[in-house]
Amino acid sequence: MSIIQFTRGLLAYLTIPPLTAAVCLSAIADVHWFRKSKAKAQIFPRTWGKLLCRIANIRVRVEGKENLDPAKPYIFIGNHASMADIMSFSGYISHDYRWIAKKELFAIPIFGSGMRAVDFISIDRSRGREAVKSLNDAAKRISGGASVILFPEGxxxxxxxxRPFKTGAIMLALKAGVDVVPVGFNGTHQALPKGELLARGGDVVLRIGKPIPTKDFKAKDKQMLAGILHQKVAELLDECxxxxxEPENSPTASTEASAETEG
Known part of the structure; x- marks a missing residue:
């Protein structure tokens, strides 16, 4: 990493806490005292993502925006390769959508109030009745017109x-009944690998696929839909x-070979 990029990465890292606080406070003030519109307040998380990408020298390009109808709610399903996924999607996707966050984050002073101000959706990730209720509540919010972004790898x-997709996000899509849009995040891992604090910068391409209707799928089809979405996301990714x-001697490969022989 060059000295210039090291400096930009360090600056981006140090900028996150004060920028996040400033964005949250601005959103709270805007929603409560000024424009009083949660839809218009989405400019604040978008500004947060775009500024961090620019400071960190992460250059973002979006392909496939023509596949989206601005008037329709969607569930965006993408691969999760980096924290830069959140920064780039926040900053450069103009479709009106909300993030889903675990309920514990809403208890953080300023940050939680900021998320509520911009209408983020809370999910209870514990087990039992409350978790089911929060999933149903989120599904109602989505079917009522709130687009969201999910990372089914977990x-x-x-x-x-x-990585393989877990079915929790798929069940939310089935409950909401809205179209699902595959998204491929390319270059984000190289820009900010997991486990590293300082961004390396570079080119990032977000590829948006065509919406997939969920109305013909039932709860029992969740594994099948997860497989379809996994394949659609893979089609939007670079080879890396x-x-x-699978190795030829792996259990999966052996099973597939046996199936081909039997067929």
Whole structure:
């Protein structure tokens, strides 16, 4: 990493706390005392993402925006390769959407109030009745017109390659009943790898696929829909983000070979 990029990465890292606080306070003031519109207040998280990308020298390009209808709610489903996913999507996707965050984050002073001000959606990730209720509440918010972005891998990929999708996010899509849009995050892992604090910078491409209707899928089809979405996201990724092929002697490869022989 060059001295210039090291400086920019350090500056971006040090900027996150004060910028986040400033954005949250601005959103709170705007929603309560000025324009009083949560939709218009989305300018604040967008400004947060765009500024951090620019400071860190992360150059973002979006492909496939023509696939979206500005008037429709969607669930965006993407690979999760880096914290730069959040920065780039926040800053450069203009479609009206909300982030989903675990309920504990809403208890953080200023940050939680800021998330409520811009209408972020709370999810209870514990088990039991409250978790089911929060999932149902989130589904109602989405079906009522709130687009969201989800990362079904559950966590950031350590090597930037696409991992299997968990079905929790898929169940939310099925409950909401809105179209699902695959998104490929390319270059974000290289720009800010998992485990590193300072951004390396570079080019990032967000590829937006065509919406996939969910109305014909039922709860029992969640694994099938997860597989379809996984494939659609993979089609939007550069080769360096694709899953590595299964070794020939792996259990999965052996099963597939047996199936081909039997067929």
């Amino acid at each position: 966590t950031r990929s350590a090597d930037g390659r696409l 983000h694709l899953p590595l092929p």
